[in-house]
Amino acid sequence: MSDPVxxxxxxxxxxxxxxxxxxxxxxxxxxxxxxxxxxxxxxxTGRDGVRALLTKLFERPEAYSWQATAATIHALPGxxxxxxxxxxxxxxxxxxxxxxxxxxxxxxxRRSSGAWLWxxxxxxxxx
Numbered sequence: 541m542s543d544p545v546x547x548x549x550x551x552x553x554x555x556x557x558x559x560x561x562x563x564x565x566x567x568x569x570x571x572x573x574x575x576x577x578x579x580x581x582x583x584x585t586g587r588d589g590v591r592a593l594l595t596k597l598f599e600r601p602e603a604y605s606w607q608a609t610a611a612t613i614h615a616l617p618g619x620x621x622x623x624x625x626x627x628x629x630x631x632x633x634x635x636x637x638x639x640x641x642x643x644x645x646x647x648x649x650r651r652s653s654g655a656w657l658w659x660x661x662x663x664x665x666x667x
Contacts, residue, residue, distance in 0.1 A: 545611045547656045548624045548644045552606035556631065558598040560591055567658045568649055576662040578642075603631045606642045606663070620648045620656065628665070641666055 547566065554562040567573045567590070574585045575593060584593035611624040628642030646661030 544613050544620045544622045544648050544656055545608050545624065547648055547658065548606070548608040548611065548622060548626065551644070551658065551661065552604075552608075552626065552628075556603050556605035558603050560594045560598060563594055564591060569657075572659065574660040576660075578663050578665045601633050605629050605631065606644065608644070618650050619659075620650070622646055622648060 551566045554566055571587045573587060573590055575590045576583045584590045606626040606628040608624040608626045611622060614621040624644045626642040626644055628640045630638040643664045643666050644661060647659045648656045649659050650656055
């Protein structure tokens with residue numbers, strides 16, 4: 541069982557591992573998924589497209605993570621729309637960590653098991 545805010549944090553923790561399959565496990569298992577990052581060109585729809593984008597992102601020398609600090613949840617039947625403010629972090633190979641504000645917005649679907657999984661999610665760096 542999970543809740544929508546936990547899913548923001550779970551996705552951030554999965555990004556830190558740079559494990560494509562761990563990130564994809566945060567999404568619904570079907571092909572109707574979308575991920576949009578904070579930089580130009582970081583947008584993919586469909587499982588294969590999201591997998592290809594994540595593979596490219598995880599080739600970078602730094603790993604990213606985030607943890608929610610506040611969230612607005614709009615509940616819908618079987619779904620939730622989330623807008624979460626978060627503390628983001630860029631983890632360099634030398635162990636240094638650069639912190640920055642981050643925002644995660646997206647649509648979660650509730651499975652019959654009660655677990656929440658992402659259908660669509662966007663990360664952004666608010667200025």
